[in-house]
Amino acid sequence: MTSQAGPAGGPGFETRAIHAGQPPDQATGAVIPAVSLATTFAQEAPGKHLGFDYARSGNPTRASLETCLAALEGAAHGLAFSSGMAAEDTLLHCLSPGDHVIIPDDAYGGTFRLIDKVWGPLGISHTPVRLTDLDSVRAAWRPDTRLVWTETPSNPMLLIVDIEALADLTHQMGGRLVVDNTFATPYLQQPLALGADVVVHSMTKYLGGHSDVTGGFLATDDSELAEKLAFHQNAVGGVPGPMDCYLVLRGIKTLAVRMDRHCSNAVAVAEMLSAHPAVARVMYPGLDSHPGHEIAARQMRAFGGMVSFIHAGGEPPALEVARSTELFTLAESLGAVESLIEHPHRMTHTSVVGSALEVDPGLIRLSVGIESVDDLLADLARALDSATYLS
Ligand code: P1T
Numbered sequence: 001m002t003s004q005a006g007p008a009g010g011p012g013f014e015t016r017a018i019h020a021g022q023p024p025d026q027a028t029g030a031v032i033p034a035v036s037l038a039t040t041f042a043q044e045a046p047g048k049h050l051g052f053d054y055a056r057s058g059n060p061t062r063a064s065l066e067t068c069l070a071a072l073e074g075a076a077h078g079l080a081f082s083s084g085m086a087a088e089d090t091l092l093h094c095l096s097p098g099d100h101v102i103i104p105d106d107a108y109g110g111t112f113r114l115i116d117k118v119w120g121p122l123g124i125s126h127t128p129v130r131l132t133d134l135d136s137v138r139a140a141w142r143p144d145t146r147l148v149w150t151e152t153p154s155n156p157m158l159l160i161v162d163i164e165a166l167a168d169l170t171h172q173m174g175g176r177l178v179v180d181n182t183f184a185t186p187y188l189q190q191p192l193a194l195g196a197d198v199v200v201h202s203m204t205k206y207l208g209g210h211s212d213v214t215g216g217f218l219a220t221d222d223s224e225l226a227e228k229l230a231f232h233q234n235a236v237g238g239v240p241g242p243m244d245c246y247l248v249l250r251g252i253k254t255l256a257v258r259m260d261r262h263c264s265n266a267v268a269v270a271e272m273l274s275a276h277p278a279v280a281r282v283m284y285p286g287l288d289s290h291p292g293h294e295i296a297a298r299q300m301r302a303f304g305g306m307v308s309f310i311h312a313g314g315e316p317p318a319l320e321v322a323r324s325t326e327l328f329t330l331a332e333s334l335g336a337v338e339s340l341i342e343h344p345h346r347m348t349h350t351s352v353v354g355s356a357l358e359v360d361p362g363l364i365r366l367s368v369g370i371e372s373v374d375d376l377l378a379d380l381a382r383a384l385d386s387a388t389y390l391s
Pocket of ligand 1: 083084085086108110111151155180182183201202203204214215216332333334348
């Protein structure tokens with residue numbers, strides 16, 4: 001895979017990942033940013049300071065991260081949060097009671113819970129829509145619709161939404177398009193360049209990359225919206241601590257090389273699963289059989305490290321497979337160097353049970369790590385071969 005040139009011939013992706021927002025420290029020469037623990041900053045006169053006054057409002061380590069990740073998304077503005085959910089919540093604060101949001105019919109369970117259970121009672125309504133079908137988006141549009149929220153690839157069905165086409169439609173209708181880019185990362189896909197208005201991340205996943213930090217991010221080119229978001233970021237206060245910012249900055253430095261390996265391992269896993277008799281259906285955008293394959297090939301550099309599949313025998317053997325792998329650890333979350341396996345219906349997506357987003361109980365989701373691919377394939381084959389199923 002080739003390096004990605006920067007905006008207008010500027011530094012490439014990998015160079016920005018390592019250097020943007022983090023030049024050597026002028027006072028000491030330190031080549032990595034300091035973890036700046038101060039909660040408050042000396043002022044020369046009231047209101048006159050060196051750019052930071054109080055750590056909730058801003059902190060040098062957070063500023064490095066915000067500059068770096070905004071540069072990777074090709075965004076004019078970036079804001080970091082204590083979790084993906086805190087980022088999403090801050091964005092939703094920019095709506096008003098009476099506003100309506102079109103949401104995907106496949107999305108992270110926590111996103112649905114936030115919109116449905118937290119913002120619903122506060123006057124924000126929503127309609128779940130299959131966003132691969134633009135006619136359904138048109139049909140769901142209401143005069144009070146303000147946002148279309150999408151994930152692509154989506155969690156956990158790995159649906160692919162045509163960002164450019166959805167952005168065009170959203171803008172024609174007078175709304176804004178939000179893309180959760182957690183599964184793809186800016187290395188594989190840059191939604192703002194395709195017309196999206198806001199990018200959301202759970203930094204807990206590929207950006208951190210090592211299952212040791214929780215964080216969230218918003219990126220946008222819209223200065224007016226960025227100002228509102230910064231107001232809410234400070235007023236609500238769901239900000240990351242300096243050590244968390246440092247850990248994400250460190251993770252981002254290796255994002256490109258990690259993603260290359262996640263992607264190649266995931267292709268091998270998806271191909272192996274496709275040929276296994278215990279597997280009814282494999283969802284991986286890199287497979288020719290995936291309905292979004294062509295769109296993914298157009299809007300993504302490669303197809304990502306997430307693979308989902310439905311066990312031919314339904315839930316009982318799916319549960320057996322999930323608990324019997326050895327290298328793939330049974331756990332929620334995704335995007336780190338180690339491989340994870342989970343059962344969305346009983347784990348990450350319990351909050352969507354009974355809604356339009358409910359997932360098949362025979363579904364298993366894999367976060368394919370960067371271990372030796374032969375070991376991963378053998379681990380999965382062993383678990384699938386030993387689980388009983390009815391063909
Ligand atoms: O966990 P947190 O950092 O708050 O991020 C929430 C979030 C937002 N968007 C997407 C697409 C996500 O997948 C998540 C979190 N997802 C999991 C924990 C999971 O296992 O799917």
